[in-house]
Amino acid sequence: MPLEGRKLAFRYDRDRWLFRGFDIRVDEGEIVGLAGPSGWGKTTIGRLLAGYDKPGEGEVLLDGKPLPPQGCCPVQLVFQHPEKAVNPRMRMRRILSEGWKPDPAFRAAIGIADEWLERFPGELSGGELQRFCIARALGPQTRYLIADEMTTMLDAVTQAQLWRFVLDVAAERRLGLLVVSHERKLLERLCSRVIELQ
Numbered sequence: 001m002p003l004e005g006r007k008l009a010f011r012y013d014r015d016r017w018l019f020r021g022f023d024i025r026v027d028e029g030e031i032v033g034l035a036g037p038s039g040w041g042k043t044t045i046g047r048l049l050a051g052y053d054k055p056g057e058g059e060v061l062l063d064g065k066p067l068p069p070q071g072c073c074p075v076q077l078v079f080q081h082p083e084k085a086v087n088p089r090m091r092m093r094r095i096l097s098e099g100w101k102p103d104p105a106f107r108a109a110i111g112i113a114d115e116w117l118e119r120f121p122g123e124l125s126g127g128e129l130q131r132f133c134i135a136r137a138l139g140p141q142t143r144y145l146i147a148d149e150m151t152t153m154l155d156a157v158t159q160a161q162l163w164r165f166v167l168d169v170a171a172e173r174r175l176g177l178l179v180v181s182h183e184r185k186l187l188e189r190l191c192s193r194v195i196e197l198q
Helices: 042-049 092-096 104-110 114-118 126-137 156-173 184-190
Strands: 003-010 019-026 031-035 057-062 075-078 144-148 176-180 193-196
Touching: 003 042, 019 031, 019 042, 019 057, 019 176, 031 042, 031 184, 042 075, 042 144, 042 176, 075 126, 092 114, 092 126, 104 126, 104 156, 126 156, 144 156, 156 176, 176 184, 184 193
Parallel strands: 031 176, 031 193, 075 144, 144 176
Antiparallel strands: 003 019, 003 057
16 A cells, blocks of 8 residues: 655745645555655655654544554654664664664665664764665565665765665565655666656
8 A cells, every 4th residue: 555645835934835735656566756856845745654743634544544643653764864863872772772673684775883772973084974874764564664874975885875775675675765865866876767846
């Protein structure tokens, strides 16, 4: 069953609508791209679909039902800036276990070194920290992953490693992916279709 946003609308306070009447659908096992200029609502759409924000109008449905209000959400969002998605006062072992406890083989596959587990977020590079955020988001309950400019700030080698890992997990588990990016070449390479905000 799909992840759907039906007739979504959003605005900040009483400002003008950022978008209105927006429909989006991602099926299990499908990789969909979301493109558009900065400031047009790509990140906001991702946040709505993951349940971080509520739409001013419309609804978000998973299997035809609203997202669960409590517990681990089956729709996970990975942000562009990993340092904003973690508590700087918590060690990485605890941060990683907020969602689930991946085994050593999973950690090794995504490139998480065991010695990083006892470090604080400020002691890791952006690429190292993003590996934790991606691993945390790929718990057993996850059915859809929203990657919001997930690797934009990273070097080309790290980008390729992380995308290869995510695509392998998605194929194995038939996860639906929504790839939010302004990089057209990346979207054309990864996605079966691309939604362009205009």
